[in-house]
Amino acid sequence: MQQALSGMNSRLSSIGGSVVGAGDARTRAQLDRSITRPRVGEVSLSAFAFLFSELVQYSQKHVKGIQDLEKRLNLVGYRVGQRLLELLVFRDRGSKRDVKLLNALLFINTNVWKALFGKPADSLEKSSEHDDEYMISDNDLVVNRYISIPKEMAQLNTGAFVAGIVEAMLDGSGFPARVTAHTVPVAGFPFRTTILIKFDAKVMEREKRLADK
Amino acid sequence: MSYYFAIVGTRDSPIYEAAIGNPLKDDGKHLHQFVLHAALDFVDDIMWTTPNMYLRVVDKFNDWFVSAFVSAGNVRFMLLHDSKNEDGIRNFFTDVHELYIKSLMNPFYEVNDPIDNPAFDLKVRTIARRFL
Numbered sequence A: 001m002q003q004a005l006s007g008m009n010s011r012l013s014s015i016g017g018s019v020v021g022a023g024d025a026r027t028r029a030q031l032d033r034s035i036t037r038p039r040v041g042e043v044s045l046s047a048f049a050f051l052f053s054e055l056v057q058y059s060q061k062h063v064k065g066i067q068d069l070e071k072r073l074n075l076v077g078y079r080v081g082q083r084l085l086e087l088l089v090f091r092d093r094g095s096k097r098d099v100k101l102l103n104a105l106l107f108i109n110t111n112v113w114k115a116l117f118g119k120p121a122d123s124l125e126k127s128s129e130h131d132d133e134y135m136i137s138d139n140d141l142v143v144n145r146y147i148s149i150p151k152e153m154a155q156l157n158t159g160a161f162v163a164g165i166v167e168a169m170l171d172g173s174g175f176p177a178r179v180t181a182h183t184v185p186v187a188g189f190p191f192r193t194t195i196l197i198k199f200d201a202k203v204m205e206r207e208k209r210l211a212d213k
Numbered sequence B: 001m002s003y004y005f006a007i008v009g010t011r012d013s014p015i016y017e018a019a020i021g022n023p024l025k026d027d028g029k030h031l032h033q034f035v036l037h038a039a040l041d042f043v044d045d046i047m048w049t050t051p052n053m054y055l056r057v058v059d060k061f062n063d064w065f066v067s068a069f070v071s072a073g074n075v076r077f078m079l080l081h082d083s084k085n086e087d088g089i090r091n092f093f094t095d096v097h098e099l100y101i102k103s104l105m106n107p108f109y110e111v112n113d114p115i116d117n118p119a120f121d122l123k124v125r126t127i128a129r130r131f132l
Helices: A001-020 A025-032 A046-063 A066-093 A101-117 A160-173 A201-210 B030-048 B087-106 B117-132
Strands: A124-126 A134-137 A177-183 A193-199 B005-008 B014-020 B052-059 B064-070 B076-081
Touching: A025 A193, A025 B005, A025 B087, A025 B117, A066 A101, A066 A160, A066 B087, A101 A124, A101 A134, A101 A160, A101 B005, A160 A177, A193 A201, A193 B117, B005 B030, B005 B064, B005 B087, B005 B117, B014 B030, B030 B052, B030 B064, B030 B076, B052 B087, B064 B087, B087 B117
Parallel strands: none
Antiparallel strands: A124 A134, A134 A193, A177 A193, B005 B014, B005 B076, B052 B064, B064 B076
């Protein structure tokens, strides 16, 4: 055991010693990888389904109600969305950012959904009653496909994870909003999920101001 | 030919700084931060008028220029320089932006955390030598 440890130590010190003051070899390699070439396009669905179900179960142990559970899933999705935003805009749009609300929503609707789920979202709608509400709908959200919700939790929609991703992308681009996921059954699609996006007042003000100019 | 480069996070605090060469050395290093911070207002105004990430020169201070670049997640890259070199600066920003995205992919790195990775610093200086 002692010999193995000392052997390991000498190996580590040789890596550190060869490049003085420039970080260890692993961090340098991380910064050298390419992010534009899609390396492995797909992840196995069953692996993801297992991971996600574990995520939901883990969150369930630490919360006391449906709202809290959705909030936790939202937070996890938020962290994913922050990174996805920068990465996807860099890959798909190069050096251009979305300055208008509608363009940002369209980007999410097509590019983000395509990158995550392989197809664009089923619809993007603007609410007729409220000016600041938009809805993105998906008839069969991959994330929810292998989650079964018991009757006493019928209010829960684990699409809150995806809602977190969308919220982070909008927040990051400068359009802060409250994003939630709801189950809205429609003829033929009993598990249709709608992501409801409600923008902050100052976003609508700024949109108006920029549109008027 | 000296430059002062800073990455400013979404909460307006610097998450990375690098002085290349020796800009403004007679007035002290704190002046760099002050000038860039004051230029942030201009960046905030201009970024909503154009879909480009590269915002060119946004402010002038005596005979120094401040150029800015805004990323998709509202992280600002700002450079204090004394010579006009638009193409070189644009390439510099693009490469550092790509480097920033790579460090963002680290799941242990939160947005707005300071970047103190020496490998990152070394790469930024290499890119600066290539384009500036």
